[in-house]
Every structure is written in C-alpha cells, then in structure tokens.
Amino acid sequence: MTGTPETTCTTCPYCGVGCGVLAMQEPDGSVSVKGDPDHPANFGRLCSKGSALAETLSLDDRLLVPQVDGKQASWDQALDLVAERFRASIAEHGPDSVAFYVSGQILTEDYYVANKLMKGFIGSANIDTNSRLCMASSVAGHRRAFGSDTVPGTYEDLEQADLIVLVGSNLAWCHPVLFQRIEAAKRARPQMRLVVIDPRRTATCEQADLHLKLKPDTDVALFNGLLAFLNECSAIDERYVGLHTSGFEEALEKAGACDIKTIAAATGLAPQDVALFYSMVARTPKTITVYSQGVNQSVVGTDKVNAILNTHLATGRIGKPGAGPFSVTGQPNAMGGREVGGLANMLAAHMELGNADHRQLVQTFWQSPAMAEKPGLKAVEMFRAVRDGRIKAIWIMGTNPVDSLPDADGVAEALRICPFVVVSEVSTAVDTLAYADVALPAAAWGEKDGMVTNSERRMSRQKSFLPLPGETRPDWWALAEVAKRMGHASGFDYAGPSEIFAEFAQLSATGNNGTRDFDIGAYSLVSEAAYNRMLPFQWPRASALDEGDSRFFADGGFFTPDGRARFIAVTSRAAPRLERRYPFVLNTGRIRDQWHTMTRTAKTSRLMSHIGEPYAELHPDDAEALGIQPADLVQVESPYGKVIVRALVSDRAQPGNVFVPMHWTDQFAAKGRVDAVVAPEVDPISGQPGSKFTPVALKKAAFSWHGFAILKHKPITLDFSYWALAPAPGGWRLEFAGEGEQSPRDLAQGLLQIGDVDVENGLMAVEDRDVYAGRYALWQGSALQGAVFLAPAPVAVSRQWAVGLLQQPADTAKDRLGILAGRPAADRPDPGAIVCSCFQVGANDIARAVSTGAGTLDAIGATLKAGTNCGSCRSEICSLIAGLQEKEVDHADIAQAG
Template identity: 70%
Template structure:
C-alpha cells in the first residue's frame, strides 16, 4: 500500500510452502507490482521458486469475492455477522458447544489462527477447531509429542548445509520446497563429500541430486528404519551415553525392530540387499546426518509410526540438536507451524500446551479469563466432516481452505455440506468449489492485503505485510472473528485495537508460567507495540524475554519436554501395507507438482505457471499401461470405492509398477473430472488423524474416446460441452484440452466454446476425412480469436507454439492457412514442451543447445538462461541432458555392434 504517486518496496513473506521465503514487493507509482526474493531473509537469501517468482502475476481481482453474501444476495457486513453470531449462538444453546465447528487453514496468519482458537476453545467451550494442516503434518506433530513430549522441530535449515549426509524421505524437495532443494544443491557443490539419499517409491525430480535412490514399496518406511536401528546396534553405531542419560525405552524399541535380517527387510521394502547395505552403512559411518521427511511420511495411516521410526535412529545415535544433524519435518503450508503454535489443531491448546493436561487447560483459561474451556480434544478434520454429514455438527465456519476438493472422499464432504443447516465460508475467490455450499460468504483479505506473522519449518517467525489496499469490502479474518465473538457476548476477550495486540497476547501466553518447561516461548515480544511489530525482522523461536536473539537448536544435551526431561523411544511395529483388493489392484499416490499450489485459486491466474503442466494426469509405469491397453496421452479413469477421476495418461519409467501418481491441484473450475481427492480413501492414522493420501487402492481403466481436441481461445469459455476437458490460462487467452466419447459435431463444439453466435462458415478449416483430422481457426483483423485441432487420437500439435499464436498477428491469408498445418513455419522454431517457466524455455531449445555443446545444466543456463532465475527446473534440465547422453551412448553401442 503506497501513497498515490509514490513507489515503495515492502518486505513480506511468500504465501506458498513452509520454506517461508522473504519477498520484496515493489509497488510502482502507477500501481504495478513486481516481486523478487529478499536477500536479507535467512530462509532464502534472495532465492524464489517459480511460484514465488510469479506472485505479482496472480494479484488479479477477476474472481475476487468483494462483498459479504447471504445466500446468493449481497449483504452488509453487519447483516452477515449478525446472522453468523445468532445462528452459532442458537445452535449452541439448543445442541451444546460441540454442535458447531471451525475448519481453518495454514493459509491464514498466526493472529487469525490465535483468535479463532481462543473463540472456539476458550469461549464457545469446544475443541471442534481443526485445520487443513491436519492433511499435511499432523503425523509429525504426533510423532514429536510421543518422542520429545512437545511438538518441537529440533534443527534449522543451516543443518542441511552443514551435513555430510542428507536423507530425504517421502520428500520431493525439487518440486515441493524448491528453495531448500537449491540450498542443498549449492551445499553439494561446495562440499563434494556431501551425499544425498532419496527414499521415495517414485523417481521424482529430486532424484537427479541423489547419490542413491531407494524406490521402496509404498508404506514400508517403518520396515526400512526399523532395519536401520537394528543395523546400528549390530555395528556398534549407537551413542550409549546419550541413550542412557537422555532417553527411555531403547531396548523395547530395538526388540520391536527385531534382529537384523537384511533379506527380510529387502523383501518387505522391495529394495535390494545391496542398496540396503549401502544406505545403512552410509548412515552408520556419517555422524552429520539429517533426515528430512515430508508428506510421503506424514500422509499415511501409519504416518506417526514412520515419524517415530526415523526419530528413533537419531536418538539412538545422539544425532540431534547439533550442527548438521537431526530429524527434520518440512511443512507443506506457509503457516502450518504458526497454526501449531496457537493450538489450531483439535487435539492441542495454544502455545504448544496439551488439551488433555488439566494444568495446561487451567493455565490457558486463567490467562484468557475465559468463561468456558474445552475439556477434551475435538474432532479432527476427516471426523469433523463425518459429524457434519451425520448431523452432530450443525454449523461450521470454513476459512481459507477448500475441503470439497482437498479432503479425502471429497464427494462425501460436498454431500455433508449440502445437508448442513448452516455453513459460513471466508474466502478470496468466487470460484472455489466449496463456496456454493455457503449460507454466508465473507470476503477475506488476500496475500498483499493483510498484516500478520507466519512461522516456517525451522521455527522462524516472519511478517506478512500489507502493500495493497483492501478491495471492495474485504476484511482480515481476525477482525471478522472478533466481530462475531462480540456479537455472541464475548466482547471483553476480543477488543483488539490492531493485529499487533493479538500477536503480543499470543507472545505473553507463550511465556506465562513457562520458565523453560515448554518449548514454545516468544515472551520477548509480550510487550511489543505497533511500531516494533511493524519493524519486526525474522526471528527464530524460542525468543525468551531477556535473552538475545539467536538461531537455536533443541536437545543436543537432552532437555526434552517430558516430565523427567528424557526422550521416549517409541517401539513401532513393522506392518505390511494394506492388501490390494482384486477389484482395485493399483495404489494411488497423490501430491504436488512444481508450478501449482493447492487448489489453484492463486497459481492458475498466470499463464506462466500453467505452461509446464496444464492438465491433470496419471503417471503410470509402461508395463501397467500395456497390461490394461492404455497408450501414452490417452485418457484413463482412476477409480476407488469413494469416487473417480478421468485424467491424461503419462506413461513413464519413473512410476513404480503397481502404483499411479495423480496431482492434487485440479478442481471443477479447471477440469471436467480431475478432483483426485474424491478418489482418496478417508482412512486415517490412529494417533494423528491424518489421512493416508499416498495409499489408496484403485482400479485403472482406459477411456475409449471417439475424438481428441486441443483449442486456443482468446476469451474464456462460459461452458465446455465436451465429455472431457481441462482449462488453463495461456499468454493472451486460454488453452483447452478436449475429448469426446461419441460422434460429436466438432464444428458445433468449436462454436459452443466461443462467445456470442459464431457462424461455422466464419472459420478457416482443414479436414482430412480419411484420417478424421479437422482443424479450424477464426481471426479478427489478423488477431487470432480461436483455433481448434481435432483428431481421432491424442492431438500431437505443439501446445506452446499453438498458444503463442494469440500474441502474433496473421497479416494475410497465407499466414492464416499455415496455422491449419498444425506446426510452426520454418522461420518460427517450436520451443517444445516448457521446462523453464521463468524464461519459457522448452525441450526443443534445450536439446538444440545441448547439440551445440551445452552439455551441463550451468552451460544451458549460460546459453538460454533456463534454470538461472528460480532454479526450480534445474533437476529437469539435468534429467533431459542425462537422457540425451544415454541415447548418444546407446547409438554408439548400436553402431559398434553393427
């Protein structure tokens, strides 16, 4: 936000993953915004990934929710807030406090989270507040609390640069946390002795950095790490002094792991004995070992056991809390950690206190001076929406998240909300799939419009600062919550003059009766005023009153947060993964892709982030595809007992046989049937309540299409009548993938995608009746309005070339007919499928540069700039170059054999 006619640069924090990168947002005098990495921020030192680099391109107000709505009618804030307060109060009066719920998000700021938690747990008197962070890191929380007595991440990002061995478990850092990946990549260049091991069923982009890839069977991590614990014991790789002085339960954990049997572990995990021995020996011989784990560990029905199996190996070796070593949970959302700090989970209290602990409950209630404290944990996310479905929860407030797309068995979630008596949705977009179920919709402040703090994966608190005016009548979430609280009769607890006062109270509670007995303490900020809050620089907790600011680690000398200050080894049983049913013989794994975020409400606004992957897909091993008669780029149905999707087939050796990967991002706004969480099983981890999104038994079936199509459109279509479609932004317009099951009139189909009444005769057209190929194009004074490519098989036209036509002019009929050739003219080279989103560099350009001698990733960067901005594509460039080298080697071998 700037004074009119002035330019300003604001230090803020990226709203995407848990890395917590610092961002410099520059607002020019004309209102244009540019972003770049903050070189002073200790999380990223100026680096940004592709998503962060494109933030300025996502600030469009085209789909913004700008005014409160009651039903489908615009309302005033007072009308909306009065209705929310009265409905919640009446529901509580009639059915009790557990009949209402809040479902919040790692997208909101710590201050929003704090107010929501205080209202629900301390004033309404229920713990029915949970968060979409339950879907990403709840198993880490449960594992930490079982082992350490607290939800403490022991280490820092610096440990990744000081380590000699980094083990990445279920973590595709190259795509999901690119800036951390870049820091490791840089550390590996500086320290040739640094080794990286990737433990993942898929061969992901992260594997390009790996010295060893362990492609274990899905959900067999416990067997792998139990085997490692037994190996460390056999080779005298234990730190007996640390075990004896600072832990309990080692012998029981070792006994549960059992005697080392490498052949048995190999059978359980699907790995070779040789690879197991290599991995175990690397760990045993390398003191400075960091084990980074993320969703591949957490999103499992045995996720908590996986976490504790990993932590056990670090406790057994004393490799925790010291430079370059420790277990390290990387979070998926920008403020998953902040939500944990304020008790945003249904089974926790504020300031990392335990809801099951009566002393903690009394401490928080006394501090808040609240009338009614929740006495037991509330319903976790999956169970919460089950309670909405069966009528136990009759009023729910959903904030900054999209459960109709993101929760498992998502169709059941939609049905639950459809029948819920009262639903409130706070969001920024009018086009999220959850909004149609709202009785009241509230326009929330978006990134760039709100003030507050977030905490990243290394416990570092950073400011998100406002640099844009609030559009329409949008408000910060904490203000909306406070206004509802006041209307419910709780004004004395929610009279905050500004967000700085919320943060100060949060800090004061963290230090209240603490004295080092709890890990989370930011008491140094208990008396912070508005100016100091505005000027707050990134700080890592703990930040205790009277202590200097410093980067810190936990547990090097013990001091855990159990009653006797000793850690607990947790005996975890090696169990076989769920058996696959005959009707559902494949395992579905879901996750992120490089350039999209969650359900695409932000990232889909820029064509640059859709240029890499523009439609939902299923990554399938070639042998599995052949067995079901599925060809590459054909359509495939992925089905479970809970739902189905229809997506593009990506046949790839990177997939593990018997498994299929489908990304989580697509919604009904961008694809006809791409909501993969409708397929995911709602089964959850016994301890954490986190769903097992990496393991759902599914069936795969080819979809028999009569025709396929690809279209480039200047205007967004209002409706798409095809059986299959996927929509994405393109430079200057839109791109659409199409397919049909019947014998549709394709010219009529083309007309239906255009605004107004388009005469079929207006098209230039090419038709090869024998081949079933049709191509259509429509111009307006040399500017392309639309072009369509139809064929009886997947359309082979270059998407990048076709999309670029919207930004070029066809001056004469010859140039227009060239478009119908379906390929670029000789004087207009086709860049090929985009690899580098930042500079829009494609496969063909990289291949050509490699042919001219640019044989390394850095050389490609020098020639084409690819990989030199955000660096997120570097692993893919390396993979492409390796493939070219392998082909050249094979060609030489064939020539020699001939």
Template identity: 60%
Template sequence: MPVETKTTCPYCGVGCGVVATVAEDGGVSVRGDPDHPSNYGRLCSKGSALAETIDLDGRILHPEIGGRQASWDEALDLVAGKFAAAIKEYGPDSVAFYVSGQLLTEDYYVANKLMKGFVGSANIDTNSRLCMSSSVAGHRRAFGADTVPGTYEDLELADLVVLAGSNLAWCHPVLYQRLAAAKAKRPGMKVVVIDPRRTMTADIADLHLAIRPDGDVALFAGLFSHLVAGDAVDQNYIAAHTSGFADAFLAAGRLSFAEVLERTGLPAMQLREFYRLFAETEKVVTCYSQGVNQSSSGTDKVNAILNCHLATGRIGRPGMGPFSLTGQPNAMGGREVGGLANMLAAHMALENADDRDRVQRFWRAPAVAQKPGLKAVDLFKAVGEGRIKALWIMATNPVVSMPDADAVAEALEACPFVAVSDVLGKTDTTRYAHVLLPSLGWGEKDGTVTNSERRISRQRAFLAAPGQARADWWQLAEVARRMGFADAFAYAAPADVFSEHAALSAFENDGRRDFDIGAHAGLARAAYEVLDPFQWPQPAGREPAESRFFGTGGFYHADGKARLVAVAPAETDRTDAAYPFTLNTGRIRDQWHTMTRTGKSARLSSHIAEPFAELHPRDAMEIGVGNAGLVEIESPQGRAVVRALITERQARGSIFAPMHWNDQFAARARIDAVVPAITDPFSGQPASKNVAVAARRFAARHYAFAVSQARPVEPDAPYWALAKAAGGWRLELAFAEPAGDWAGWCRRVFAIPDGVEPLGYADAQTGDIRLAFFDGTRLLAAFFLARGPVAVARNWAIAQLAADHADPRRRFALVAGRPGADKPDPGATVCSCFGVGVNQIVAAVRGGCHSVEAVGKTLNAGTNCGSCRAEIRGIVDGCLAAAAE
C-alpha cells in the same frame, strides 16, 4: 517513486522472504529478499510468479447471503446468530471451525481462542491435519512437545542428508537449491532419497531407495537394529537423556533382515549401503515430509526415524537431527496457537488440566474445552451425520483436498449452516456456502507466519484492501463480539493479537515449555511493523539467536527425557483383484494446493497444463493406454479421468497423480475423491500415499485441443482440462460422442460473436477437424479435433493468440497446425521462469551445450529458481547418450 515492502511468500513451509515493489503505475514485481535467512534471495517458480496471481479476477468483494450481496453487519449477525442458536439448542460441540495453514498466526489465534475458550468446544481443526499432524504426534510422543529440533543450516552442514518421502526439488525448491549448492561445494556430502518413484529430487541422490508404499517403519526399524548391532549408538546419551530404549530395540529386533527386504522391496545391496552410510556418518540429517506423514502408520514412521537419531545422539547439534518439512506457509504457526483439535494454545496440552486452567485464566474465558475436538476426517463425517449444525470454513477448499471428497461435498450440501471465508467467489467449496465472507489475500493482509525451522516472519500488506474484503482475524473478532465476548476480542490491529499470543507463550512458563516468544509480549504496533524474522524460542530478556533443541537433552516429558517408542510395521498392501494398483497422490512443481492462486498464472500453467497420472510403461501397455491417452482411476469412493504420463520413473503397479486439479479447471480430476478416509490412529492424518485403485483406458471417440482469448464456458465433454495461457486460455478435451455441429459448439464454448465465420476444414478420412475464428487480424479461438490425441504444438498454438494474422498464409498455417520455419516450435515448457521449451534445450545441446550450466548461459533456463535443473540435466544426458549410439 516505487515502493518496496519486505514480506513473506504464501506458499510452502520454507518461508522465503520476498521484496514486493509497487511501481508508480501500480504494477507489482517481486524478487527474493537477499537478507532473509530462509532463502537469501532465492525464490522458486511459484514465488517468482507471485505478482501474476494478485489480480481481482474471480475475487469476492462483498459479503453474500444465499448468493445475494449483503452488508457486513447483516452477514456477521447471521453467522453469530446461527452459531449461538446451535450452541443453545444442541450444545457447544454442535458447531465447528475448519481452518487453514494459509491463515496468518493472528487469524489462527483468534479462531482458536473463540472456539476453545469461549464457545467451549475443541471442534476446530485445520487442513494442516492433512499434511503434518503425524509429525506433531510423533514429536509429542518422543519429545513431550511438538518441537522441531534443528535449522535449515543443518542441511548444509551435514555429511549425509536422508530425504524420506520428500520430493524436495518440487515441493520445497529453495531448500533443495541450498542442499544442491552445499553438495556442489562439498562433493563428499552424500544424499539418500527414499521414495517409491524416482522424482526430480533423485537427481542429486547418491542412493535412491525405491521403497514399497508404507515400507518406512520396517526400513528404519531395521536401521535401528543395525545401529545397535554395530555398536553405533551413543550409550551415554541414551542413559542420560532417554527412556524406552530396550522396548524399542526389542520391537525392532523382531524383524529379520529378510523381512525388512520383503517389506521394503529393496535390494539387499542398497539396504546395506544405506545402513552403512547412516552408521558411519556422524553428521546426519533426516528430512521427512508427506511420504512419511500421509499414512495410516505416519506417526509410527516418524517415531521410527526419531528413534534412530535419539539412539545415536544425533540431534540438536550442527549438521544432525530429524527434520520435519511442513507443507504450508503457516502450518507451524497454527501448531503454535493450538489450531489442531487436540492441542491448546502456546504448545500446551489439551489433556493436561493444569494447562487448561492456565489458558482459561490468561484468556479470562468462561470455560476452556475439556476434551479433544473432532479431527478433520471425523469432523466432516459428523457434518454428514447431522451432528454439526453450523460450520465455518476459512481459507481452504476441502471439497478438493479432503479424502473421500465427494462425501465431503454431500456433507456440506446437507449441513444446516455453512459460512465460508475466502478470497475467491467460485471454488468447489464456496458453492455450498450459505454465507460467503470476502477475506484479504496475500499482499493485502498483515500478520506473521512461522516456517519449518521455527522462524517467525512478517507478511505485510502492500496493496489496498479490494472492495469490502476484511482480515480473517477481524471477521472472527466481530462474530465473537456479537456472541457476547466483546471485551476478550477487542483487537484493533494484528499487532494486538500477536502481542497477546506472545504474552500467553511466556505466561507461567519459566522454561517449562518449548514455545516462548515472551520477548515480544506487549510489542508496540510500530515495533511490530518493522519486526525482523526471528527464530523461537525468544524469551523475554534474550536477544534473537539461532537455536537448536536437545543436543544436551532437556526434553519436555515430566522426567526431562525423550521416549524411544516401540514401533512395528503394519500391513502395507491394500490392493486386491478388483483394485490392483497403488495410487500415490502429491504435488507438482508449479502448482499449489487447489490452484486458487497459481491457476491464475499462465507461466505456472505452461509446464504441466492438465491433470495426469504417471504409469510404468508395462502397466500402461497392459491396460491399453498409449502415450497422451486418457486413464480412468477408480476406487470404491470415486473416480477421476486424467492424462496418462508413461514413464519408467514410476514403479510397476504404482500410479502417481497430483492433488491440485478441481472442478474449476477440469471435468473429473479431483483425485482426493478417489482417496478413502483411512487415517493414522494417533494423528488422525489421512493416508493419501497408499490407495488401492483400478486403472483402465478411458475410451474417447475424439480428442481436441483449443486456444481462446476468452475463458471458455464449461464444455459439455466427459474430459476437459482448462489452463491459463499467455494471452488467453488453453483447453484439452475428449468426447465420447460427436457434437455434430462443431462450429456451433465452438461458438457457444468460446463466446464467438455473431457474424464471425470460421476458417477451417474437415477431413472425412482421418476425422480431423480444424476451425479458427478471427476478429480482424486477431485470433479469437482455434479448435483442433482428431480421433487420437491431437498432435499440435501447444506453445506455438498459444502464441498465435498474441500474433497478428493479417497475412492469409498465417491463418492457413494455423488451421494446418504447422509452425512456420520462421517460428519454430519451442516444445513443451521445461523452464517456467524464462519460458524455455524442450526443443530449444535439445537444439542448444546439439549446438554444443553439454551441461546444465552451458544451457543456462545460452538460454537462461535453470538460472532463476533452479527447479528445472534436474529436467534439463535429463534432457542433456538423453541427447548425449543418443548421439553416442
């Protein structure tokens, strides 16, 4: 009989419940958990494709030392020995951990306990520093604790939802679906999107504010002044529950309306309409994400938003409040255990002597770190400078995701000892590992995660551990044991860790700290196995309940009051004559972080298969880049070469490029190699949304497209981008010089067996070359070369990998690159869930489907995860507008 397991999605911070089913033949399928309160059965495209990402291809299945297989004992002895030796000779601050929001809370807890309580250093930081640490800093300044006040339900109850720096449709798709459904039921609900570019989220916006990069402080400071001037503040709430109002108002009042217009770049009519909506609507939720956080003024942006909610008392009540949307599945769990270098476990403060003493006594630790450790950017600088002698990286890929990524690679190469715990043997980071430790992946590991609304859910194993892979908490506990701390790390199961974590949250708390899950202290393993999702706080003796904070005050500063923080806008324009464009980095719909998981799915790669940069048409024309041409993006830190996507969604002078691509999937597309290591002074979060760059046409002599059964060997081309495809692989290429023997080039790159001769032709006049290699009736590889971007239908060509080519006419049609009348080209994929292409949608519209719903009924497109509905609506509207001309 099939076995069902309730677990949690490992992608974004929405924290969707998933039901994984293992069939009798071992096949796995997934669906949304209809009982989980985060998603009620919905899943996005990435979540829907989870079963396609759990194969063992590329997995590391045993420990390695210097590239050779080793036993766990040998590898762990070496890690413990290297860390102990560095500590003995250079002191505790000579070692560091760099961890990840992909870890489970139990892993995070053990890592934090080992470093801060037993090594005695706070040099443990996390890739969550890159996505939400400005929110943490802003919360702590305003509330006295890192508290998210509201719940997801507030988005559905609000009359105005402001989305600041959040492409909700692509980055938190299930929340977007919930919001879109609520707006459809209550058309009077208003949505405002604040984003420099018109993203897919703007599809449901009543107002899109195309703000200048880093104009958010000025925008919300101006709003604060408007609220005060219009008597839209709550004087009773301000007097009873806040301090700092006068200073915050004085700072905001220094900006005139004209200056706000200048700094935000917004039309006066739009600005006045936004201010009016906010002032006149009581139930307001302001959701903010990376566009706010990833800034050199990110913390001030957060506090500018919080000021507006505190001054109006619109916080902690149904349908109102500020809402930080976290990027990773367990960024919040990491915050709970003190996974950041400047925090202690259980939301206690590293700078507070009483908190340090409390944690030390609870852990019975020899010494708790006395000062903050190195935040991520400074940590890798210290590695490069030789101050860090031993570094352990867990579940993350900093050579791709960190700013100034090439410098990070150089630092790791020079580091005396690097241990890496990961699921894949080959990433941009694992190549620098002296010791490589095989970790459990999603579906294999057990523990908990916390989502953006403070809801703790279980991730449960439904697959056996492959090879010798082991849990991250186990690896850490074993190293701790070898370093002499066996008694404090004698965990036998993740339930033991969770129980201790819960007990620490309640230890000497009595309501003085926001994070309290004492109801689960001493939780038995059997109860842990069946633990239902719950929202914190849940102190001992209290039943699980939905909760909000601060509706009637109760803040965590010593006086119980919130702080309104005086903020002033900083200079935002970093461009100059040498670097005249502003680069904004971010995420796309169907890929996740550095693609180590989503890159395995052909379905997820079908929507956008190669790295790209969005440019405004005028900008593209001025630098000489045409449609589907290549653009080189450069800063003083590095450069990247990506495909040009020319669109009016992008503002003049601005470029958007996604952060996912890496050296495993492309030649030179690690966009964070272009981003400088500029950080927010309070949070240490890098500024990844406002980067001064130069952009120019990448001159290529030839372009090529190929499909193959086998994964291509890394091609010797200045531009290439590889993606998984149905039945094999797809490859985009560009060459500066001809290879000469193209057939020989194909044989090497596509591993064509000896004796297989190509079918093809070369056109001396156009420069086109077409080659196809067949093994019997099966296509091994097809290669299309041209002097310009190759005009071959991609999805049709990919489908030929699974087709039967016994008929010679099919072979010649393939070489010609022309779909037959019986196999029309579906066009570029729009709906990944059902593999529906743009040409199919256009045909449906011409056939009478004049709405997104009608297209869905005909083609199924947009009826599963819904992430593509905005694109479908754009196609429908475009077709109808063209027909009306």
C-alpha cells in the same frame, strides 16, 4: 507516471520454507517481486511460484462483498446471522454442534483468535485445520518422543550435514528453495551425500547419490532395520541414550534383528542398496533426515516418524550442527497453527488440551467462561459429523475441503445437507463456496498483516502493501466481530494484529520458566510500531537476550515429565492386500508450479505452462497390460469416486502404482478432483489421512473424439465429457473429449463464437468427416481469435507452439494455412513442453542447445537462461541433458557395431 517504487519486506504465502519477499509497488500501482536477500530462510532465492506472485494479484475473481444465500449483503447482516445461528445451535444442541475448519494459510493472529473463540468461549475443541492433512503425524511423533511438538534443527543443518536423507519428500519441487540451498552446499562440498527414499523417481532423485525406491508404506521396516544395524555395528551413542532417553531396549527389541535380505524383501529394495544406505548412516555423524508428506500422509504415519526419530536418539544425532531429524511443512503457516493450538487436540502456545493444569492456565489467562475439556473432532471425522448431523453449523476459513479432503464427494454431500455453512474466502473460483449460506470476503496476500512461522521455527511478518479491495476484511476481524455479537466483547476487543500477537506472546510466557518449548515472551509488550519493524526470528525467544543457537536437545532437556526422550517401539506391518477389483496403489501429491487447489497459481499462464492438465503417471508395463498409450485418457477409480486424467507413461513410477496430482478442481477440469478417489482412512494416533495409499482400478477412458483448442476468450460453457482448461499467454488452452453426433464444424463454431462475430463465414477449416477430424481457425484481421483441432485420437499438436499463435499475427494466407497444418513453420521452431517456467524454455529448445554443444546445466543457463532465475527446473534440465547424452552414446554404439 514516474517515481521510486515503495518496497515492502514480506513473506511468501506458499510452502513452509517461509521465504522473504520484497514487494515493490510502482507509483502507477503495478507490483513486482523478488527474493529478499537479507531473509535467513532464502537469502534472495525464490521458486517459480514465488517469482510469479505479482502475476496473481488481479481482482477479476475476487470475492469483494459479503453474501447471504448467494446475494450481496452488508457485513452487519452477515455477521449478525453467523452469530445468531451459532448461538442458537449451541443453545439447542450444545457447543459440540458447531465447528471451525481453518487453514495453514491464515496468519498466526487469525489462528489465535479462532482458537480462543472456539476453545475458550464457545467451549468446544471442534476446531481443526487443513494442516491435519500434511503434518499431524509429525506433531504426534514429536510429542510421543520429545514431550512437545518441537522441530530440533535449523536450515543451516542442511548445509552443514555430510549426509542428507530425504524421506517421502520431493524437495526439488515441493520446497525448491531448500533444495537450492542443498545443491549449493553440495557444489561447495562435493563429499556431501544425498539419499532419497521415495517410491517414485522424482525430480529430487536426479541429484541423489542413492535412490531407494521402496514399496509404499514400508518406511518403518527400513528404519527399524537401520536401528538394529546401528546397534550391531556399535554406532549407538551409549552416553546420550543413558543420560537423556528411555525405552531404548524395548524399541530395539521390537525392531528385531538386522536381516538385510528380510528387510530388502519387505521394502522391495535390492539388498546391496539397503546395506549401502545403512553403512552410509552408520559412518556419518553429521546426518540429517528430512521428511515430509510421504512419511506423514499415511495410516502408519506417526509410527514412521518415530521410527526415524529413534535412529537419531540412538546415535545422539539431534540438535547438533548438521545432524538431526527435520520435518518440513507444506503450508506457509502450518507451524504457526501448531503454535496457537490450531489442531483439535492442542491448546495455544504448545500447551496440551488433555493437561488440566494447562487448561486452567489458559482459561485463567483468557478469562474464558467455557473452556473445552476434551479434544475436538479431527478433520476427516469432523466432516463425517457434519454429514451425520452431529455438527449443525461450520465455519470454513481459507481452505477448500470439497477438493482437498479425502472422500471429497462425501465432504461435498456433508456441506450440502449441513444446516448452516460459513465460508471465508478470497476467490469466487472455489468449489467450496457453492455450499456457503454466508460467504465472507477475506483479505488476501499483499493486503493482510500478521505473522507466519516456517519449518525451522522462524517467525516472519507478512505485511500489507495493497489496500483492502471492496469490502474485504482480515480474518481475525471477522472472528472478533462474531465473538462480540455472541456476547464476548471483552475478550476480543482488538485494535489490530499487533495487540493479538502481544497477547499470544504473553500467554506463551505465562507460567513457563523453561518448562515448555514455545516461549516468545520477549514480545509480550510489543508496540504496533515495533511489530511493524519486526525482523524474522527463531523461537524460543523468552527475552531479548535469547539470540543464539536455537537448536533443541543436543544436551537433552526434553519436555517429558522426567526430561528424557522416549524411544517408541514401533512394529513394521505389511501393506494391505489389494483386492482384485482395485489392484493398483494411488499416490497423490504436488507438482512444481501449482499450489493446493490452484486458486492463486492458476491465475498466471506462466505457472500453468509447465503442466496444464491433470495426469496419471503409470509404469510402461502397466500401461501395456491395460492397452493405454501415452496421452490417452485414463479413468482412476476407488470405492469413493473416480477421475479421468491424461496418461503419463513413465518408468519413474513403480509397477502397480499410479501418481495423480492433488491440485485440479471443478474450476479447471471436468473430472480431475483426485481427492474424490482418496480413501478417508487415517492414522489412529494423528488422525492424518493416508493420501499416499488408496487401492484403485485403472482403465482407458474411451471417447469417440478428442480435441484441443486455443481461444482468445474464456469459454462460457464446456459441455464435454472431459475437459481441462488453463490460462495461456493471450488467452486460454483447452483439452476436451467426448461422444455424440454433433458435427466437428458445429462443435468448433460453438467454441469459437464470440459475441456477434460471423463465425460460419469467417471460419477457415480443413476437415476429414469420415474419421471425425478437423482443424478450424478464426481471425479478426490478422489476430487469431481461436483454433480448434479435432481427431479420433488424442490430438497430435505441439501445445506450446499452438499457444504461442494467440500472440503472433498471421498476415498472409500462407501463415494461416500453416496454422491449419498443425505444425510450426521452419522459421518458428517448436519449443516443446515447457521446462523452465520463468523464461518459457521448452524441452526442444534444450535439446537443440545440447546438440550444438551446451551439454551442462551451466551451459544451458548461459545459452537459454533456463534455470538461472528461480532454479526450480534445474533437476529437470539435468535429467533431460542426461537422457539426450545417453541417446547419443546409444547411437554411437549402434553405429560402431554396424
């Protein structure tokens, strides 16, 4: 079939950058994607995840029909039951006995309907969002300082700044397209400087002019010291402070004197680095401070945010080109959720639940019968209330709390004993789904229509280009149908998302007249046709004439009662003392090619090729003290739970600290759910969990044997003490370990058994039974069906070479024996660990290219294409080149000395 592909302009469903995507559907139904060159967030750039979106659209794991008690049901049966159980709980126990837990991955229209139903018609504010886990501290900090949850700047500021300070943000991996914009600006203006403040040496640090490797949770001490330094060196904008702020003297007094040595001791930094950083900020008017989860995910996260905001208010560096504080969000619609009141303590259109006038305005507009009058339960306390029985019914939408919330095992137990659990999902491969009394099949990216807002307040359309499969429906539709069944038909009679958006826009303008920051009144009467043609825009957009500079606060105009910003006096506090039993600090976070709990990204082998197994990154000194070798299995334990993950020994970590990625679930690893280890401690102001600081114990996880396998077919059962599974080109890769008396041959045969194939007689093997070691392979014709490698220690086989065998014919006995040898033949060089996911270029490929003269990033790109597509791997390539060149210098020095 030939013809012209149909192109749809839509928006990426991953991070808060909000990249525009062109989805191109061929007449045969196949889809490809590329960046939208006209979208002002990315101008055609995409990261590795965005580039692989078309590879995640399969229906093999989709939830396609409603289920009640695990059995197929009709939509009417499911929705009737949801409405009946919620209505009965409210009647018997009151509106606070029910709750919604929603997500920054649902669309603005979904969010709006959910909040309207819960806060305006059920009459409870027990609706919160997984955005509580990533940016609630920024919301609280903004509201304390500005009187509103306003991000003052735009992405253009990143390119116009002379100094960019990244705090707790691995931008190169977590917001790659923004980092690419910074890299491009730095190449165009080499005088631009980049400072990274992070306890770990991340990929972002490879491009930094200064890396401040501070102790965890000491940011307040660092920025309080900066405020004092700015005052002492006369860098305060006294006019701005006098005209537009209040509380400066109190904040300055609380910050204390600028004693560099004391600040260095508190933060663990070298005094000269602290002094250099302070001097750079003081002498650079165009300074932008970008902060993310390393700031927010802390029990002192709100104070960290305000310590940063204080320095910008004091210098008047806010809302100006190239200058300002900038919170970057983690999810595609975290900002949209904030706009519609998705948090338990907010109302729609950035109105405040605690403000009686706002409540009255919203209730009148919605004509609602039962308006919530007090804040609801925030995420962590919400699931505590589920566990202790205060909440009897909960609806979870587009998120996976038994993997993503702290004390995740406690969350799972809460859902197990909850009388009624509803889960709206797109995938059956989600751990939370096991606890659902009712499972509702939701529309996924590519199938649903609506709005998302990115980190710079830019609203963009996600558009459908695929039909709804099976019986899937949009989330807003399911919510509206339940609302109708609960007796609220008049408030939820929507024909489509354009009507919901128009209503939301009208609410934002009602009674506003510039008194609130969020106003998109220009779209109050938007038609369905105009909605479908809508181009990305930044709010505020009170009228069609509001196009222009959308920055806030350059000339004051804050949303406090007196129009002045508030300096917030914050005190640095010492990090908690670690107990002897739990002497290490656990830090969790994202990796480059994965997203949240992997329900989308793990569907493509390309994204799993970079890092296919959960790991613990720890310092060599700690590894040596604990007797842990690289690639050993490590147990990480807290009072709440434990995981077993692979050891990555690296000086990127600080001594006494360990980093474990947040993504792995029971779908992909036996013991990789790291949020089961994370303490459920929260910031008292924002309610955000401190996911970057949990005291833990580490020890080597001892197993009597270890294994690695490549398999044509996904194994049905994995009865091992440890395992981690990942898709690979042409099949699957499996890491595993265990104990017991089963013979190596029986173990291998069990993994390789496919249907009625005679594995026992078709198996090729090399064995050493004295030490539980062997290599086994099974063919059908020339096609390898699988290979199993067993050893008493972690298996020393190149993973990338082995994975490639599934797609390479082995026609001769020599070829087959080469596989059993466990190493590549001379004519098939080992690519090494994958660095560039887009072109599957490995570390060994890069090393060979460097050895032949390709000693720059551009040269590697020209030789191997690595780094020339999405660009997410460029920092890692630079690091590899630098390391290889350093080794060459060392070798030259040794030779010269000899």
